[in-house]
Amino acid sequence: MTVEELHVSSLIVHVNKNKADNIRASINLLTGAEVITISEQGKAIVVLEAPNQRVIMEVIDSINAIDGVINVGLVYHEFEKQEV
Structure with missing residues (x-):
């Protein structure tokens, strides 16, 4: 039996609201990432799912590199171990 995480x-991703549509599309292309909403003020709620913390950090770095992204703040992180 193997244990997977x-x-x-x-x-919360602060974005240039003039580039919100392109940012939404770019984030949604990243594996395990989904934009839930972007407010009129330019605050996006993004959910990530990944097999380990390293992948989460890599996706956060990728989001930070998108043109128009001002800041990325981690709000919540949880992991579960599952026996396979």
């Missing part, structure tokens, strides 16, 4: 994180 599932990591779930939520982020």
